[in-house]
Amino acid sequence: MNPNSWINVAHMLWLDQPAGVGFSYGDTNDKNEEMVAEDAYYFLQAFFKSHPEYQDCELFIVGESYGGHYAPAIANRVMLGNEASLPDTLPLKLTGVGVGNGLTDPAIQYQYYAEMAYHNSHGIQAVDEKTYQSMKDAEPTCVSMIDSCNKGGFGQDFRCQVADTYCNTKITGLYYRTGLNPYDIRKECGDQPLCYDFSNVSKFMNLDSTKQALHVDTNKSHAWETCNNSVNYKFRGDFVRDYASDVTALLDKGDVRVMIYAGDVDFICNYLGNQAWTLALKWGHTSEFNDAEELPWNHDSGLIRSSHNLSFVQVFDAGHMVPTDQPEVALDLITQFIKSEFV
Secondary structure (H helix, E strand, O other): OOOOOHHHOOOOOOOOOOOOOOOOOOOOOOOOHHHHHHHHHHHHHHHHHHOHHHOOOOEEEEEEOOHHHHHHHHHHHHHHHHHHOOOOOOOOOEEEEEEEOOOOOHHHHHHHHHHHHHOOOOOOOOOOHHHHHHHHHHHHHHHHHHHHHHHOHHHOHHHHHHHHHHHHHHHHHHHHOOOEEOOEEEEEOOOOOOOOOOHHHHHHHOOHHHHHHOOOOOOOOOOOOOOOHHHHHHHHHOOOOOOHHHHHHHHHHOOOEEEEEEEOOOOOOOHHHHHHHHHHOOOOOHHHHHHOOOEEEOOOOEEEEEEOOEEEEEEOOOOOOHHHHOHHHHHHHHHHHHOOOOO
């Protein structure tokens, strides 16, 4: 048993999406957040109809990493569904959205990779000065390409893929050459494909007893694997798209709380970039949030800035996966968010 599991404070529903990842099956053509959000919205509709005992529960949508795309897009679709109130749809009690070490506003976040590699809170210089400057020099072109991608809606996949290739070759790729772990700048990556050994997870998920406990339809689902690269490839046109606007819409609605948190030794979705896009967010209380004092949080577990339903938390000494690196702190984080103790 995990004493720091989030099930201590909430009913948890884990969703393997898009179709084709985890044990999920179905149409695997999803390639952007419009499609993701539509599928997730109707999944939630089906779930709450099948389990009416949960219909009065507050709904918090939380994601990590690429969840910086997923969570805002899905939550925004839920909000729009509630507003439309179409026949045969349930109103969902959307209360909060959380993103941990996420990629949400790439045009801003890509401007902080060089800084994270060279000027981070831990004083770790992951690259030399020449490499740092090379990363900085690539930023204007990278940002211009990302902006071009985001101007054209979902018909600009080619431009978005070009931006993805350029930015990840000229900026993040230079960090990867160091051999350091992109999810924790304090560590070497090692020989594992994702810098961590997930073999026990894969073994457990593929046990017949696990599949039976989860009611997996073995006639439709494939073997569980850590990453489905064919699904990953389809989202190349989605990677550098901006989903901060969905966060704006949720905040301006006025009744949805948003928490952005980031472990401060993660490189790939680092705290500097996440902090920067929350400060740059254009919404009804931009000035109040930006003027809010950054305060010590949770007995010096981190720093927090919070105002009018938006909170940004820098979690000390945690990498990309805060609940893995700081499980007790992560439980405090989600507990305080759910209980609205930030604002």
